Amino acid sequence: MKKKRVNSSTFLLLITIGLFILMYAAGMIIFKEKGFAKPQMFLNLFISNAGLIVIGCGMTLVMITGGIDISVGSVTALVCMLSAYAMENKGMSAFSAVGISLLIGLAYGAVQGALVAYLEIQPFIVTLAGMFFGRGMTAVVSTEMISIKNELFLKWANAKIYLPIGTYNKKGIFQQAYLYPTVIIALVVVLLITIMLKFTNFGRKLYAVGGNRQSALMMGINVRKTIFLAYLLDGFLAGLGGFLFCLNSCAGFVEQAKGIEMDAISSAVIGGTLLSGGVGTVIGTLFGVLIKGTIASLITTQGTLSSWWVRITLSALLCFFIVLQAVIAGAKRKK
Amino acid sequence: MKETEKKNNTIWKRLTRHRLFLPIVCLLVVLLINVIKTPDFFSISINNGVLYGYLIDIINRASELVILAVGMTLVTAASGGQDISVGAVMAVSGAVCCQILSGGQVSTNQFQNPLILAVLAALIASVLCGAFNGILVANLHIQPMVATLILFTAGRGIAQLVTKGQITYVRVDAYKVFGGYIGSCPIPTPIFIAIFIVILMTLALKKTALGLYIESVGINGTASRLVGLNSTMIKFLTYIICGLLSGAAGIVASSRIYSADANNIGLNMEMDAILAVALGGNVLGGGKFSLAGSIIGAYTIQALTTTLYAMNVSSDQLPVYKAVVVVIIVVLQSPVFQKYVKSRKVKKEAIRMLEEGK
Numbered sequence: 001m002k003k004k005r006v007n008s009s010t011f012l013l014l015i016t017i018g019l020f021i022l023m024y025a026a027g028m029i030i031f032k033e034k035g036f037a038k039p040q041m042f043l044n045l046f047i048s049n050a051g052l053i054v055i056g057c058g059m060t061l062v063m064i065t066g067g068i069d070i071s072v073g074s075v076t077a078l079v080c081m082l083s084a085y086a087m088e089n090k091g092m093s094a095f096s097a098v099g100i101s102l103l104i105g106l107a108y109g110a111v112q113g114a115l116v117a118y119l120e121i122q123p124f125i126v127t128l129a130g131m132f133f134g135r136g137m138t139a140v141v142s143t144e145m146i147s148i149k150n151e152l153f154l155k156w157a158n159a160k161i162y163l164p165i166g167t168y169n170k171k172g173i174f175q176q177a178y179l180y181p182t183v184i185i186a187l188v189v190v191l192l193i194t195i196m197l198k199f200t201n202f203g204r205k206l207y208a209v210g211g212n213r214q215s216a217l218m219m220g221i222n223v224r225k226t227i228f229l230a231y232l233l234d235g236f237l238a239g240l241g242g243f244l245f246c247l248n249s250c251a252g253f254v255e256q257a258k259g260i261e262m263d264a265i266s267s268a269v270i271g272g273t274l275l276s277g278g279v280g281t282v283i284g285t286l287f288g289v290l291i292k293g294t295i296a297s298l299i300t301t302q303g304t305l306s307s308w309w310v311r312i313t314l315s316a317l318l319c320f321f322i323v324l325q326a327v328i329a330g331a332k333r334k335k
Numbered sequence: 336m337k338e339t340e341k342k343n344n345t346i347w348k349r350l351t352r353h354r355l356f357l358p359i360v361c362l363l364v365v366l367l368i369n370v371i372k373t374p375d376f377f378s379i380s381i382n383n384g385v386l387y388g389y390l391i392d393i394i395n396r397a398s399e400l401v402i403l404a405v406g407m408t409l410v411t412a413a414s415g416g417q418d419i420s421v422g423a424v425m426a427v428s429g430a431v432c433c434q435i436l437s438g439g440q441v442s443t444n445q446f447q448n449p450l451i452l453a454v455l456a457a458l459i460a461s462v463l464c465g466a467f468n469g470i471l472v473a474n475l476h477i478q479p480m481v482a483t484l485i486l487f488t489a490g491r492g493i494a495q496l497v498t499k500g501q502i503t504y505v506r507v508d509a510y511k512v513f514g515g516y517i518g519s520c521p522i523p524t525p526i527f528i529a530i531f532i533v534i535l536m537t538l539a540l541k542k543t544a545l546g547l548y549i550e551s552v553g554i555n556g557t558a559s560r561l562v563g564l565n566s567t568m569i570k571f572l573t574y575i576i577c578g579l580l581s582g583a584a585g586i587v588a589s590s591r592i593y594s595a596d597a598n599n600i601g602l603n604m605e606m607d608a609i610l611a612v613a614l615g616g617n618v619l620g621g622g623k624f625s626l627a628g629s630i631i632g633a634y635t636i637q638a639l640t641t642t643l644y645a646m647n648v649s650s651d652q653l654p655v656y657k658a659v660v661v662v663i664i665v666v667l668q669s670p671v672f673q674k675y676v677k678s679r680k681v682k683k684e685a686i687r688m689l690e691e692g693k
Contacts, residue, residue, distance in 0.1 A: 068481070115662070119669045124417075124480045125609070125619060129661040132606055132654035139651030254651055262488045265481075275481050306500055308492040315489035319471075322482070326475035 012272035012324070013284045020287050023294045031301045038167050039177045045293040050182035051076065051245030052263055052292075056271075056285040057193045058237030059264040064197075065210045065230045066277025067116060067123035072238040072264055074134025075108050076257035079242030081138045084146040084252035087153060094152040098243060105239015106232065108134070113231030117224045131261065138254050145253035148246075156181065157247045182244045189237065193282045206230055210277030259311070266318040267292055274325055291317070358615050358631040365638045373645060386521045389641065397637035398525035399425075399584040403604060404611040404633040405536050406577035408624050412553045413573040414472055415621030416479025417609050421581040423490020424464045425601030428582035429589030430494040432457035433503040442504040450509060458582045464490070465578015466571075473570035487605070494597035504594045514591030525587050532583065536576075537626060549573060553621035603654065607636050610657060613664045 028037045035041055046053075055072050062069045082104065083097035108130060115126045148154070160178040168174055197203035205226045208216040217223050245257060269275065270291055271284025295317075296310050350356060369376045369389070379388035403421050410418045435456055438447025446453075464486055471482035517524055540546030551559040552566045560566045581601075588600050613619055614635055615628025639660070643653055666672055 115666070119666060119671050121665045121669050122619060125613075125661070125665055128419075128606065128609070129658040129665075131658075132603070132661075133658035136652050136655030136658065139649065140655060143649065143651055259488060262484065265484065275478060306495070308495045308500075312489050312492040312496070315485050315492070319485045322471070322477055322485070323475060326471075326477055329476075 010272075012321075012328075013281065013287075015324075016271050016284055016287045016291065020291050020294065023291065023298070027294065027298050027301070031298075034301050036297075036301060039163075039165050040167070040175070041297070043163075043177055043179055043183075045290055045297065046183045046186070047180055048248065049289050049293045050180070050186040051241040051243075051248060051257075052260060052267070053186040053286060053289050054189050054237050054241035054244055055260065056264045056267045056289050057189055057282050058234035058241070059261075060268045060271075060273050060280050060282050060285045061193070061197075061206065061230050061237075062123070062234045063210075063265075063268050063273045063275065064206050064277060064280045065227050066213070067227070067231070068265065068275075069112070069127045069130075069231070069234055069238070070124065070261040070265070071108065071112065071127040071130030071134055072234075072241070073257045073260040073262075074131045074138065075105060075235070075238040076242035076245050076260055077138045077252075077254065078134045078141075079104055079239055080246040080249065080256050081141050081146065081252035081254075083243065083246050084148050085141050087148055087150040088146050094150050094156065097150075097153065097246075101239045101243035101246070102236060103239070105235045105237070105242065107235070108238065109232040109235015112235065113228040116231060117228035135254070138252075138256075142252070143254060145251055147251040153247075154250065157250055180247070182247050185240075185244060189240070190282050190286050197282065202226070202229065207278055210279075212278070263289075263292055263314070266314055269318055269325070270321050274329075275322065276329065354616050354625050355628055355631065358628050358635065361614060362631055362635040362638065365635055365642060369638070369642050369645075372642070381521060384519055384521060385516060385523075389645075391523070393634065393638050393641050395523040395525055396641070397634050398523075398529040399588050399601075400604065400607055400611060400633040400637055401529045401630050402532050402580050402584040402587070403608040404615075404629040405533060405626060406573075406580035407608040407612050408615070408617060408626055408629040409549060409573040410479070410577045411612050411617060411619060412621055412624035413549045413570050414479045415553060415619075416472070417605075417612070417619070418468060418483045418574065418577050419480055419605045419609075420464065420468060420483040420486035420490055421577065421584075421608055422601035422604040423487055423494070424461050424578055424581040425585030425588055425604060426491050426494040426595075426597050427464060427497070428457040428461040428585030429600045430497040430503070430595040430597050431460045432586050433505050433589055433595035434497050436505045436507070436510060437503050440503075441501050442506065444506050446505075446507055446509070454586060457586055458579060461578045461582025461585065462575055463578070465575045465581070468578065469571040469574030472574060473567045491597055494595070494600075498595050498597055502594050502596050506593060510590055511593050512590070513587050514589075514593075525591075528583070528587060532580065533626070533630060540626065545572075550623050554623070606654070606657065606661075607640075608633075610661055610664075611636055613661065613668070618668065619665070 024042075030036075055076070059069060059072065079101045082100050086092040086100055087094065087097055112126050112130055115121050116123045157180075159181055161181065161184070162176045162178050166174055166176040197206065205216070205221050208219065208221055209223050209226050213223055242257075246252070249256065267288030268280065268285045269288070271281070271286070271288035273280030273284060292314055295313050299305050299307070299309050299313070366376075373389070376389050379386055379391060381387065407417060407421065410416070432453045435448050435453040436446050436450065437443040440447070468483050468486060471477045471485070472479050512524055513528065514525060515523065540549075548559070548564055548569050552564060552569045556566045585600060589595050609619075611632035612629050614632030615625060615630070617624050617628060636657075639656070640653065643656060644650075648656070
């Protein structure tokens with residue numbers, strides 16, 4: 001029987017999944033009294049991070065091609081702000097808000113993709129400019145916070161899907177665990193992107209371009225078009241993720257989703273996506289997001305630590321994984 | 336007639352080909368807009384014994400940016416990437432400095448510890464930040480921007496940790512010197528600090544071979560290693576210098592507001608610093624660099640910022656204009672675009688020669 005070899009990318013993915021289970025189990029043991037073991041607590045991880053999961057998927061695609069996108073946070077802020085503005089100040093319907101969100105995402109993806117793929121400018125610089133542009137445009141639309149009161153939108157935002165599991169509270173009343181539609185959308189996106197990466201022509205091209213641009217070119221792959229499409233898809237997913245984020249927060253303001261690009265990048269890196277490109281899975285990113293969510297809820301449940309500990313812990317974790325990747329890459333080079 | 340035209344042409348060509356041509360033109364354009372908008376732009380008066388005016392304000396406010404741009408230029412030249420943690424390192428340095436001066440209290444009216452100790456500690460803290468970035472980039476070969484992303488997010492958290500989440504005030508006149516005025520000197524101190532650092536760095540780069548080493552490592556790291564340069568060490572050194580300069584900028588910035596505001600010191604400064612380097616005609620992919628260009632770039636950006644403020648653009652909306660400027664510059668700089676322009680020129684030349692041949 002042929003023994004299946006564990007290569008470095010599956011090794012990284014396994015570390016991530018193991019780390020997540022370890023952290024969650026530790027949380028369940030330490031904070032049992034505070035309800036960490038309830039199924040709803042686990043589902044809340046998905047509910048509060050649905051937007052981030054979708055954004056992380058887009059980020060993974062771009063990172064597989066060897067690029068990066070740090071504009072996603074400000075795209076989210078812009079999407080939330082414009083949706084809120086369209087519905088509250090212009091009286092548009094909730095459906096038009098969906099359209100606006102996706103169009104903004106596509107426009108961002110197209111412009112950034114063209115600059116990166118066809119003009120060969122460093123992705124970091126392009127998306128850094130995109131990040132500042134988005135944040136600034138949000139302030140141009142309105143510097144005041146706009147909360148959304150559109151009936152249909154709120155109906156979407158509060159549509160709970162009850163699951164057949166739950167717990168009894170102190171009074172002995174059965175409380176059903178629930179999910180929001182945003183979670184379903186996010187999981188469908190993860191599934192679709194996984195299928196696309198594994199089984200379609202375009203998915204394989206992404207890996208080829210990220211792995212070695214030169215040999216991909218020699219294989220007859222249209223490298224520029226592939227990179228452009230990756231950014232286009234990433235922009236679209238950022239728009240969609242922004243809309244899910246909006247459903248979660250029901251408001252638009254300038255400082256919204258600040259630093260979410262960092263969360264998305266670190267989730268992808270923690271999930272085993274290589275910064276140099278060519279390696280990565282969306283499933284890994286999903287677990288990366290869940291780890292980030294677990295850290296956040298562990299720190300809020302603990303109660304006495306301030307919120308910026310989330311950032312510091314996450315950065316330390318990111319640093320650990322980046323160094324691990326570098327060490328693995330160094331070992332490979334020596335071989 | 337034709338002779339003089341030709342001569343003019345060559346002078347014009349030599350002028351436009353000079354590396355500092357574009358940066359200086361940019362600065363002049365921004366200043367020109369100001370002159371048209373506000374005629375008293377260049378007037379400098381003396382109020383309460385200090386110089387006062389738009390121009391002084393721009394030069395004064397640009398000091399931190401100039402200091403940062405010097406460090407960013409070196410990092411860009413040696414490693415072909417940018418350090419995006421400079422703003423966060425500024426916050427860390429400001430926090431360390433103020434926290435030591437106040438002796439752990441939220442507000443203080445006299446130094447609890449000597450000033451020199453606080454300044455040294457702040458600079459050491461920022462050198463450590465630079466060393467952290469340097470190890471990741473030089474020794475572990477991680478892309479510069481991703482490596483510095485770690486401190487970009489963690490830095491402000493660390494600064495909050497140092498100040499225990501509060502804004503530490505140091506209400507002592509001796510501390511306000513760095514961001515204010517020395518005695519009755521009418522010129523703001525930050526200008527002196529910026530000039531001092533620029534002269535120091537220029538001497539270090541020109542009088543020793545350091546500048547040459549940095550350029551050669553940036554152009555081809557492997558080749559410079561083969562001729563005997565320790566390219567890892569040189570890259571590491573540029574990050575240390577960048578960290579140190581960010582720390583100095585952080586002290587100036589915190590002295591201006593005589594407090595350590597971890598959330599706002601150096602906010603968005605990394606973008607301005609990168610923009611200054613790009614505006615100065617430096618290639619963001621590394622290699623040859625021009626310190627003078629970056630410094631002119633830094634003043635241009637501050638002039639632009641002041642102009643936009645004068646035109647009642649709010650600070651939240653400012654990034655839109657800067658982002659547009661960045662995109663225009665990088666597109667003009669991109670090799671693909673330049674190749675396109677060149678091929679257009681060659682084509683035109685060919686057509687002209689064909690027609691003349693007929």
